[in-house]
Amino acid sequence: MATAESIGKEIEKLREQIRRHEELYYVRDEPEISDQEYDKLLEKLKKLEEEQPQFITPDSPTQRVGGRPAEGFPEVVHRRPMLSLDNSYNIEELLAFDQRCQRLAEGRALEYVAELKIDGISISLHYSDQILARGVTRGDGRIGEEVTQNARTIRSVPLRLRAKRDLVGREVEVRGEVFIPRSVFEKTNAEREEQGEARFANPRNAAAGTLRQLDSGVVASRKLDLFAYDLLAGERKPFATHWEALNWLEQAGFRVNPYRELCSSIEKVIEFCNQMETQRDGFDYEIDGVVVKVNSTRLQDEFGATQKAPRWAGAYKYPARQATTKVLAITVQIGRTGALTPVANLQPVLLAGTTVSRATLHNADEIKRLGVRIGDWVLIEKGGEVIPKVLKVIESKRRGDEKRFRMPKKCPVCGGEISRLEGEVVARCVAADCAAQLMGRLLHFASRRAMRIEGLGEVLVDQMVENKMLRDAGDLYKLTLEEIVSLERMAKKSAENLLAQIEASKSRDLSNLVYALGIRHVGYRTAAILARHFGSLETLAEASEAALDDIPEIGLTVAQSVRRWFDDAGNVDLCRRLQIAGVRTKIEQTARATIDERFAGKQFVLTGMLPGYSRDEARVLIESRGGRVTSSVSKKTDYVIAGDEAGSKLDKATTLGVTVLDEAAFKGMLG
Numbered sequence: 195m196a197t198a199e200s201i202g203k204e205i206e207k208l209r210e211q212i213r214r215h216e217e218l219y220y221v222r223d224e225p226e227i228s229d230q231e232y233d234k235l236l237e238k239l240k241k242l243e244e245e246q247p248q249f250i251t252p253d254s255p256t257q258r259v260g261g262r263p264a265e266g267f268p269e270v271v272h273r274r275p276m277l278s279l280d281n282s283y284n285i286e287e288l289l290a291f292d293q294r295c296q297r298l299a300e301g302r303a304l305e306y307v308a309e310l311k312i313d314g315i316s317i318s319l320h321y322s323d324q325i326l327a328r329g330v331t332r333g334d335g336r337i338g339e340e341v342t343q344n345a346r347t348i349r350s351v352p353l354r355l356r357a358k359r360d361l362v363g364r365e366v367e368v369r370g371e372v373f374i375p376r377s378v379f380e381k382t383n384a385e386r387e388e389q390g391e392a393r394f395a396n397p398r399n400a401a402a403g404t405l406r407q408l409d410s411g412v413v414a415s416r417k418l419d420l421f422a423y424d425l426l427a428g429e430r431k432p433f434a435t436h437w438e439a440l441n442w443l444e445q446a447g448f449r450v451n452p453y454r455e456l457c458s459s460i461e462k463v464i465e466f467c468n469q470m471e472t473q474r475d476g477f478d479y480e481i482d483g484v485v486v487k488v489n490s491t492r493l494q495d496e497f498g499a500t501q502k503a504p505r506w507a508g509a510y511k512y513p514a515r516q517a518t519t520k521v522l523a524i525t526v527q528i529g530r531t532g533a534l535t536p537v538a539n540l541q542p543v544l545l546a547g548t549t550v551s552r553a554t555l556h557n558a559d560e561i562k563r564l565g566v567r568i569g570d571w572v573l574i575e576k577g578g579e580v581i582p583k584v585l586k587v588i589e590s591k592r593r594g595d596e597k598r599f600r601m602p603k604k605c606p607v608c609g610g611e612i613s614r615l616e617g618e619v620v621a622r623c624v625a626a627d628c629a630a631q632l633m634g635r636l637l638h639f640a641s642r643r644a645m646r647i648e649g650l651g652e653v654l655v656d657q658m659v660e661n662k663m664l665r666d667a668g669d670l671y672k673l674t675l676e677e678i679v680s681l682e683r684m685a686k687k688s689a690e691n692l693l694a695q696i697e698a699s700k701s702r703d704l705s706n707l708v709y710a711l712g713i714r715h716v717g718y719r720t721a722a723i724l725a726r727h728f729g730s731l732e733t734l735a736e737a738s739e740a741a742l743d744d745i746p747e748i749g750l751t752v753a754q755s756v757r758r759w760f761d762d763a764g765n766v767d768l769c770r771r772l773q774i775a776g777v778r779t780k781i782e783q784t785a786r787a788t789i790d791e792r793f794a795g796k797q798f799v800l801t802g803m804l805p806g807y808s809r810d811e812a813r814v815l816i817e818s819r820g821g822r823v824t825s826s827v828s829k830k831t832d833y834v835i836a837g838d839e840a841g842s843k844l845d846k847a848t849t850l851g852v853t854v855l856d857e858a859a860f861k862g863m864l865g
């Protein structure tokens with residue numbers, strides 16, 4: 195029988211494993227196990243801790259899971275105020291900042307550290323004997339709010355420090371920026387809209403709003419992230435340079451932004467600022483500039499601070515990517531779920547290097563909030579999203595002939611009924627045969643992460659729907675050469691290519707198919723989880739709501755949505771016809787029978803960016819074929835898949851003689 199002592203040991207072992215995987219996943223972005231495997235470990239730990247609660251410690255990974263609603267947040271006085279930064283808006287101001295620093299340095303050599311200025315909100319994390327004791331918001335800089343339980347839900351916040359304590363002492367304070375990744379921000383807003391709540395205006399508001407949520411369960415579900423940027427031991431700085439502190443933070447288990455540079459002159463800083471400005475759209479988080487800090491902590495102490503900001507640091511702010519233009523019209527688009535999205539058609543204007551002629555207005559409530567009318571001059575901004583948004587109406591430019599806009603009472607495409615459920619923000623066309631919805635569904639079905647039917651774009655789908663060639667995605671597999679050739683501007687060769695593409699799409703993975711069906715709340719990752727769990731479309735179709743809800747990564751909303759989708763007779767018929775057409779509806783065929791040998795039991799390491807696949811996708815593709823993805827290259831590694839900007843792992847692979855595949859070769863291997 196297991197003794198309390200042996201359970202205690204097992205608990206500790208599990209925690210170590212989980213911590214390691216958390217760091218691989220959240221900090222290094224190099225997971226070794228699937229999310230499901232991770233959840234299993236966590237579940238096991240929870241169970242053991244429930245059996246032997248005396249072993250529960252505040253740094254246990256189970257303590258990240260929120261739930262305990264706090265009653266407001268207690269106030270905490272910062273030991274050292276959390277200052278803000280003086281801003282420079284152009285190169286001259288940055289040079290002036292350098293000159294002030296040079297003067298204060300009195301001839302001593304100056305080095306700067308340049309870092310990205312992450313657009314989130316700052317937090318202070320206190321560690322006592324390596325354990326996270328407290329998380330405090332910035333508040334007014336002097337007094338903040340204690341949000342420890344919420345901070346614990348942020349996976350990139352280590353609950354226990356890993357690096358050596360003797361370098362820094364027993365009491366450590368780490369400061370950093372909490373943010374919401376762009377991808378999560380968009381999803382959060384979509385969910386809020388569906389639940390009838392107002393959208394967050396930008397990722398910073400979303401991060402701030404989330405961190406101050408009283409229910410840490412909600413915080414946990416929103417997936418905040420953190421970049422650490424400052425280290426204090428009591429009131430002093432433990433290292434001689436800021437650069438060393440950043441490296442220590444990384445070793446201690448924090449995410450420190452990799453885009454940082456030690457600069458020997460202000461010219462090098464300027465170079466960094468310019469380079470990052472061209473790259474800023476490529477990051478999964480918003481930045482609004484670069485922070486420049488004097489590297490020597492001794493000089494930092496000497497320079498000191500004003501009431502508001504340190505003299506040893508400054509922010510170089512990028513120009514806001516905003517412009518003013520006129521709203522020429524407001525049109526309404528119908529998405530594949532029938533959702534009506536009003537869009538402002540704008541007088542074309544140059545914004546951050548591209549000509550913008552449309553901006554989203556999201557929904558009727560947003561139009562009301564902005565008070566926007568046709569003919570208004572508006573301020574627009576290009577933020578994290580693909581399409582810019584309207585920030586506000588410039589009322590001083592109103593002439594009185596602007597027209598109010600009303601959401602249509604009928605679907606502008608099919609004339610069908612519009613329904614806006616009580617408490618919902620989104621209005622939808624509920625007609626079963628709406629051509630716009632059908633078009634959206636077909637385009638989604640053919641999209642890259644779904645069945646990847648290249649060449650089946652908007653123009654073609656539009657014509658096919660118009661000519662009643664397609665009722666649903668199942669009809670794609672019945673198209674004939676004659677039918678396709680009969681379309682406008684369609685040469686025989688292109689038609690043949692399209693047919694070949696459609697044929698090829700039959701052997702996509704089950705995860706692609708499940709995603710392609712367009713079930714609400716089922717994104718690519720969820721589709722992959724469902725595919726792996728059930729193994730076939732038939733089994734998935736029969737799964738009860740409870741069975742779906744039982745899957746660790748699947749919540750009730752998804753479970754209900756999936757069940758509802760498969761309860762619809764039209765959808766059941768679609769699945770049947772896809773199967774008859776020869777579309778692969780099982781997982782095993784892909785992996786085991788055809789490409790098993792090349793993947794099964796083999797170890798893969800992913801490094802760099804693959805333009806065609808996200809890390810998740812590549813991992814799912816490898817794992818569903820029986821391969822394993824690990825994080826570091828060793829003699830045991832069979833293949834390194836190297837994308838753009840591959841770094842040290844690629845060098846190591848070459849040294850060890852491990853086979854390196856580029857994206858094209860990987861694609862070939864996948865078949």
Ligand code: IVH
Pocket residue numbers: 277278279309310311312313314315316371423424485504507509
């Ligand atoms: S250093 C005294 N580093 O910018 C030093 N701040 O405008 C102050 N921020 O309140 C902070 N990224 O919330 C620093 N790499 C970075 C940062 C950063 C974002 C935020 C932080 C601060 C604000 C000042």
